[in-house]
Amino acid sequence: MQLTLSTISEPNRFNIIELLKQGPRSVSDLVELLNIGQPQVSRHLRILNEAGLVKVRKNAQQRIYSLEARPFQELDEWLDSFSRLWEERLDNFEDYMSDLNGKES
């Protein structure tokens, strides 16, 4: 979970993920679409792969990268545990805590 988060939080990897969301891409495709050099793209792809966020497929000399669904599903499930933050009436809960602790600011 935290590996997923820290991996995605790097801006270039975030951009790579946004591109792969539209479909599989080769490394050279990504190099053209991003403004960074090929070694950097390969390196970020390796990190994404090690974090389980992408998978690779060979096509001649090309490597076709695509997104792996599971980690994003897990992130989504983790966020479900926050649902009470907005789906239930948070205000009432906060007022309750205020009363417990004394007056407000």
Add this chain to the structure above:
Amino acid sequence: MQLTLSTISEPNRFNIIELLKQGPRSVSDLVELLNIGQPQVSRHLRILNEAGLVKVRKNAQQRIYSLEARPFQELDEWLDSFSRLWEERLDNFEDYMSDLNGKES
């Protein structure tokens, strides 16, 4: 979005968020529950606050921190854009791309 991600990805801040998910907490509460010093807790809380992930309320000398819903909602909405990854049949899409690019591995 990326500020949210990088902020959450730090392990101590992730733990703080998990605790705040259960309800508002004072700094000293968090210091007891986590295994890090008070200055570190305060520092992480400041970073969480600057990222808009928590809000503060004063109660005497205490500062009561609680989660802010919006960034988590935004994260959830961002993940919605990945829904096709698992809700629709990805396999067909991949086969389609394979045909476009030539033969498979």
Add this chain to the structure above:
DNA sequence: TGTGTATATACGTGTCAACGAATATATTGG
């Protein structure tokens, strides 16, 4: 097999952020 294309790795450098320790600021009650 050798050459070109596609991708990956190695290396040195610079930056950024987390940490612990020490100290500063706020807030309350006496």
Add this chain to the structure above:
DNA sequence: CCAATATATTCGTTGACACGTATATACACA
């Protein structure tokens, strides 16, 4: 105002990581 409690900030150090350049590996086709 003073002392005590609660929280915040500063400082110096250190480790992790992203970058660019250079080089290595994989694969296909002539």
